[in-house]
Amino acid sequence: MVARYRGALAAASATSVAYSVLADLTDVQTQHMAHLAQLSVRLIEPTVRPSRPSHLTLPITGSLSAVLAELELAEQSASDRLIGQLAAAPPSLAQLLASIAASEATHAEFLRAVRRGG
Amino acid sequence: MTGPPAQTLTALQAALAAEEAASYGYGVVGAQLAGAQQQTARADWVAHQVARDQLTAMISAVGGQPGPSAVAYRLPMPVHSAAAARALAVIIEDRVTQAYLGLVAVNDRALRDFGARQARAAALRCVVWRGSTVAFPGLAASSLRH
Numbered sequence: 001m002v003a004r005y006r007g008a009l010a011a012a013s014a015t016s017v018a019y020s021v022l023a024d025l026t027d028v029q030t031q032h033m034a035h036l037a038q039l040s041v042r043l044i045e046p047t048v049r050p051s052r053p054s055h056l057t058l059p060i061t062g063s064l065s066a067v068l069a070e071l072e073l074a075e076q077s078a079s080d081r082l083i084g085q086l087a088a089a090p091p092s093l094a095q096l097l098a099s100i101a102a103s104e105a106t107h108a109e110f111l112r113a114v115r116r117g118g
Numbered sequence: 119m120t121g122p123p124a125q126t127l128t129a130l131q132a133a134l135a136a137e138e139a140a141s142y143g144y145g146v147v148g149a150q151l152a153g154a155q156q157q158t159a160r161a162d163w164v165a166h167q168v169a170r171d172q173l174t175a176m177i178s179a180v181g182g183q184p185g186p187s188a189v190a191y192r193l194p195m196p197v198h199s200a201a202a203a204r205a206l207a208v209i210i211e212d213r214v215t216q217a218y219l220g221l222v223a224v225n226d227r228a229l230r231d232f233g234a235r236q237a238r239a240a241a242l243r244c245v246v247w248r249g250s251t252v253a254f255p256g257l258a259a260s261s262l263r264h
Contacts, residue, residue, distance in 0.1 A: 024250065031253035038254075041263045079238065086230045091223035095257065098222040098234035102215065102241035102255040109242055110251055 001078065002036065004071055005029035011067045021114055028107050035100045042093055068111050075108035122180045126229065129220040130177050131185050133233070136217035137170035138187035143210040146193065150203035159207065162243050166214070169236060204247045211244035215256030 009025055062070075082101035086094045144163035151159050174184040197206050218240060221233025241255035254262065 028251060031251060034253040038262055083231065083234045083238070086222060086234055087227040091225075092261070094230060095219045095222050095261070096254075098219055098230075098237055099215075099254045099257045101234060102238040103251060103253055105238045106241050106245040106251040106255070109245060 001032045001074065002029055004074060005032060008064075008067050008071055011062075011064045015064050017064065024110065024114070028110065031103060031107070035103065038096055039100075042096060065115055068115050072108045072111040072115070075104045075111065079104040079108065122182070123225065126224045126226060127177070127180065127182045129217075129224050129229075129233075130173060130180075130182065132220050133214075133217045133236070134170065134173040134177060135185055136214045137166050137173055138185075139191050140166040140210045140214050141170055142187070142191050143193070143206060146197050147203045147207045147210070150197060150200050152200075155200070155204075158246060159203075162207070162211075165239070165243070207247040208244055211240045211247065212256065215240040215244065216258070219256045 005025060005028060009022065009029065012022055012025060079101040082097045082104070086097055089097055141163065144159055144166060148156055148159040148163060170187075177184045193206065194209055195202065195205070197203055215237045218233045218237035222230050222237065224230065224233075237256050244255065245251055
């Protein structure tokens with residue numbers, strides 16, 4: 001997800017997108033880095049193995065709108081996937097996963113608003 | 119007949135208390151807003167009332183006694199402007215998110231799922247009022263590891 005946002009930021013920088021959108025996209029990328037950091041220190045337990053969708057490694061191409069639409073879909077899918085993994089997790093990890101799932105849903109909403117020009 | 123584990127009932131009661139406080143708080147929020155923002159506040163207020171009723175039913179269903187709502191709540195700050203109202207809405211949704219994450223820690227698959235979906239809904243409402251996203255909705259900084 002961090003890499004995807006790097007691609008989106010590159011695409012956004014190449015177009016005449018508002019500075020505030022670039023700043024917000026950077027914020028969201030930073031939040032994903034924070035997710036990653038928390039998951040890396042906790043996922044020592046072998047009970048939960050986050051699944052990795054195959055399309056995650058594909059490079060992001062196309063118009064900015066298409067890039068943002070793809071990111072939005074990825075955020076929503078990631079949010080749903082995490083909620084589906086809660087049952088197997090120890091309590092505090094489940095809370096972290098649920099919080100990240102909530103954060104990703106808000107990212108999807110943010111991306112939707114950017115695409116609509118809101 | 120054995121009831122639910124104490125932890126489950128405590129988490130349900132905490133979520134109910136947060137929803138009751140939210141229902142009260144959104145009355146204050148809505149009074150300071152106008153137009154589209156007031157409509158958003160009204161929709162959020164309704165969502166909290168629905169959730170409050172749902173939690174009340176869930177607590178009763180497991181043999182618990184739903185905690186009564188307070189007549190009034192002490193607000194975290196004076197709310198005499200639209201900006202303060204939006205700030206209060208952020209605080210309300212953060213607290214609701216936090217309370218639902220309590221349900222995510224219980225040992226019941228369905229309740230975890232319910233808690234996570236409600237926490238997500240609260241985070242989504244919150245982002246409208248905050249105007250930006252956060253990395254860990256409902257989690258205190260102290261619960262993160264460094």
